[in-house]
Amino acid sequence: MEHKLFHIVAASGDAMVIGKDNKLPWHYSDDLKFFKATTMGSAIIMGRKTFESIGKPLPGRDNFVLSRGDFSAPLGVNVIHSLDEAYRKTDKENIFIIGGADLFRQTIGQVNGIYLTKVPGSYEGDTTYPTIPKTFKENDQKTKELKEKFKIDIVYLENTGVS
DSSP: OOOOEEEEEEEEOTTOEEEBTTBOSOOOHHHHHHHHHHHTTSEEEEEHHHHHHHOSOOTTSEEEEEOSSOOOOOTTEEEESSHHHHHHHOOOSEEEEEEOHHHHHHHTTTOSEEEEEEOOSOOOOSEEOOOOOTTEEEEEEEEEEOTTSSEEEEEEEEEOSOO
């Protein structure tokens, strides 16, 4: 059986805020372009609320919605009830957890790594990213300059399994 890699892709403000009213509290096209380039051609898993905030399947990716109950999904979306189910149903090597906060909390100890966009500034929000375990170590950092004239860090944190 081939080895598949699970990653989280998330963005947060200074206080680890990731959302407000089921939406991102910011809109930066470079961050969205990074997300698209990183997840394109892969499988993505999201919670039902995250899917509802996006409103449609994301093209070029296997779309999975993790739901505890019945969820009527549109064409192009696979409803699953466990991560193992997504693992079995996709032939993609990379599987990305894209939100929301509950799914991040449930999976953070199981993923191979985290792509975390650190959006500078304080944002009002009602949802925060969970505490990152000490087993995650930074191994790659890219700094991008946004059109807004400030820099944004996209950090890759690898789960080394060692705290």
